[in-house]
Amino acid sequence: MVTPSMEPSEILVQLIEPAVKGTLNVLKACSEANVKRVVVVSSGAAVSLNPEWPKGQVKDETCWSDTEYCRRTNNWYCLSKTKAESEAFEYAKRSGLDVVRVCPTHVLGPMLQSTANASSLVLIKLSKEGYDEFENNLRMIVDVRDVAEALLLAYEKPEAEGRYICIAYMIKSQDLVEILRKNYPNYNYPKKFTEGKEEEKLSSEKLQKLGCSYRPIEETLVDSIESCRQAGLLYYMYVGTVGGGTQLASQSACLNLLGVKGASKESPGSNSRLLATIVAGSVLAGELSLMSAIAVG
Structure with missing residues (x-):
């Protein structure tokens, strides 16, 4: 786990190197086993952090997070995902291995594990912390079940190639909370929302053309909360x-x-x-x- 007190050299060893080397090890093993196609799960974090992207233009699969900008702003998770996917892309070009990459954004929905991860923790805190103020930022959400469907499409469809952004909904935090409030009216939600900076958007058009569809966001949010309750994460x-x-x-x-x-x-x-x-x-x-x-x- 990366902490604020860690030096960049420690982060390199604990986060960046395992992400890159782990990806390459799997791809090399696939080449040796004559696997026909590999689907790599990357992240929207490898797409979204690019200050040079034209303002107001929706980001598509041609956009990559800027690694130097990630370093300067200490966005180590974005850096690890960007470098790992970039290495997968380069390996595919060198080896001829058919590598398709899927980049999900903020993944919610039913959990398999009984502990909170970074994605579910956002929803848990929105539901119980009762913040006096909360920034009304844009949430880019996709259901874990829809991500699984996207991975199957990327693997099975002969025409699948390159990179796919996997995002179902772009929704403001306040609007997300209103959906939760309708279903769980007594939770301890933020009392006030403040507007933050304008955020750029991502497009999932390419993946939808491949055949991917998304379930309603209310279903995703309700199933997320119920999953957290069953796991004891929301008492x-x-x-x-x-x-x-x-x-x-x-x-x-x-x-x-x-x-x-x-x-x-x-x-x-x-x-x-x-x-x-x-x-x-x-x-x-x-x-x-x-x-x-x-x-x-």
């Missing part, structure tokens, strides 16, 4: 009436209030199921008037 909180007043409490506080023993810190999902059962029983017994249940973390 449950409950709104109820206790003593004549509305109360908001975390699931652990509710379990303590109800005198429940044996709650699991390691498995918040099991706590949620346990609490849901207890609360349902309490409502039937007239012990608690439950208004609504929410997951905010």
